Amino acid sequence: MRVDCGAPRTMSEVLELFVACLPGLERLVADEGRALGAEVLDPQVGAGGVAMRGDLRTMLALNLGLACASHVLLRIAKFRARHFGELERKAMQVPWGDWLRTDVPVAVRATARRSRLHHTVGLAERVAAAIAAVSGASLEVEGEPVTVLVRMEDDLCTLSIDSSGRPLHERGWRLETAKAPLREDLAAALVRASGWDGRIPFVDPMCGSGTLAIEAAAFARGLAPGRARGFAGERLAGVAAAGVAELRAAAAARARASAGTSIHASDRDAGAVEITQRNAARAGVAADLVVEHAALSAASGLRSGEPRGVVVCNPPFGQRLGSPAALAALWQTLGAKVAALGPGWTLAVLAADRRAALRCGLPLRSAFLADHGGIKVRGLVATATATAAPDESH
Ligand SMILES: C[S@@+](CC[C@H](N)C(=O)[O-])C[C@H]1O[C@@H](n2cnc3c(N)ncnc32)[C@H](O)[C@@H]1O
Structure with missing residues (x-):
């Protein structure tokens, strides 16, 4: 044969x-x-x-x-x-x-x-x-x-x-992580599934290590995800170093100098906020982000007066919150906050428990279902609609 x-x-x-x-x-x-x-x-x-x-x-x-x-x-x-x-x-x-x-x-x-x-x-x-x-x-x-x-x-x-070598989600900038960090490829997938075009405000009020906001900033600026790392393909016979350098330079030349819209990242954990700032600096997008130490109920990004925007986040999966009631209350607060922003706003979340997520009260539809090391995680997206007043305890 x-x-x-x-x-x-x-x-x-x-x-x-x-x-x-x-x-x-x-x-x-x-x-x-x-x-x-x-x-x-x-x-x-x-x-x-x-x-x-x-x-x-x-x-x-x-x-x-x-x-x-x-x-x-x-x-x-x-x-x-x-x-x-x-x-x-x-x-x-x-x-x-x-x-x-x-x-x-x-x-x-x-x-x-x-x-x-x-x-x-x-x-x-x-x-x-x-x-x-x-x-x-x-x-x-x-x-x-x-x-x-x-x-x-x-x-x-x-x-x-x-031709990649290390997995492509290892971008080279996330050298520190807070609790339960999201893989960069899943974060990028959720940003894209939200339908965000990079021109309207972006808010992650539970940012952890900042993965979603940093991926969003890179997307808005047109920065190549692999800009801070090398690939096995660069070391193959017939691949000239000059050709790779040219490709990288052309990608860098196409990138915009700034995001051109506001990108808010906040978390109630002070350590997570500091990690987000350092990761953003390593990713070259620190100037594109407003990073704030705040609980969900006080996040300034969720008090935007803008008619349109997206809230993109992955709330804790549950175990760490102690009780199902606390998890339900967190989702309710999130939904109410997004609804209060107005009908021009979209919520995109990553959740392992769809039923818990539906407690947000918004009509979430499934954008993707990914298998993440045996755990099924769903990208869910909804447009804001009027709902109950937020529970300000979160
Ligand atoms: C699953 S982690 C997010 C991970 C993040 N996407 C990343 O890639 O690192 C959930 C985050 O929500 C934060 N959080 C939980 N409850 C919160 C609340 N009520 N207000 C603000 N942040 C909260 C936690 O501190 C944690 O950093």
């Missing part, structure tokens, strides 16, 4: 990519991929990623510009393998040297499902041996390696290179 290798010989050759994300975020990732110039192939919700096509430059642009994704995988070969001899022979036909440099360490990881070859250590060893023999790449992991992924499913072997 032919070994189907998608290895390019030119910068413009079309590559098969798989952009991995938290299951549930596929549509948002597909929209982002299109905006970054990739050809997006029919996203399947729950698949844990989206197949895309694009050239090497697009692959790098995705790594730099995707906010809601985890990894950009470069599919380099696909073939049937029913025994180790077949795997070894076909893995030796892959032109590894087109991709892997001899001065960059390589790691190999394998997964297997419903396949005769199911011993993942053996799979990784065979492919690693082929890589070493064909490209001369070093498999001794010292320093940050480029990872080759071997996926066996129904006797079909897919070989990919992880």
Whole structure:
């Protein structure tokens, strides 16, 4: 059987990519991929990623510009393998040297499902041996390696290179966290699901480490999510450092100098507020944020006289509040505060307990349901409507 290798010989050759994300975020990732110039192939919700096509430059642009994704995988070969001899022979036909440099360490990881070859250590060893023999790449992991992924499913072997390296939600600026921090990709997903266009006020009255407000500021300014970190793809053969630098410079040149609207972040925990300020400074958006130490009931962002705006937050999931009654009261206060802002305002929340969230009294609709390490979390969005007066105890 032919070994189907998608290895390019030119910068413009079309590559098969798989952009991995938290299951549930596929549509948002597909929209982002299109905006970054990739050809997006029919996203399947729950698949844990989206197949895309694009050239090497697009692959790098995705790594730099995707906010809601985890990894950009470069599919380099696909073939049937029913025994180790077949795997070894076909893995030796892959032109590894087109991709892997001899001065960059390589790691190999394998997964297997419903396949005769199911011993993942053996799979990784065979492919690693082929890589070493064909490209001369070093498999001794010292320093940050480029990872080759071997996926066996129904006797079909897919070989990919992880062009991201560390997961993309690790932006490089969140060096400190308060309690229960939200992953940056989920925060970015909620900001997008809120429908916020970056031109009307944004408020997070329970900001914790500031993730939502910082992602919002970056979105409003058009700052690339990956601006403060590197990618494994920058260390592949055929990727010139000058080309990557040019891509980064072009992205930076497109960014706006300031957000152009107010972005409020507040929390009742003084430590969280300080962490938000420091994270915002590291992210280069401190000047875009108003950060305040205040309880929900006193947050100045929720007393805006503006006719339109968004309130985007993830209230505590419950356990820490002590009682279901306290959780219900918190959601009621949040709903009443947003309703009081007027019908031009939108509430977007991330919640693990939809019933608790509905205590806010606003007609929340589900924007996405994501699987976050086994916990189902829902992005819920509502437009403000009149409701009961706020309970000022929160
Ligand atoms: C789940 S955490 C938010 C995490 C945050 N999105 C992040 O990424 O770090 C919930 C936050 O709500 C805050 N909080 C809880 N009750 C509050 C209240 N009544 N007023 C203001 N903040 C409150 C907590 O201090 C905590 O920082």
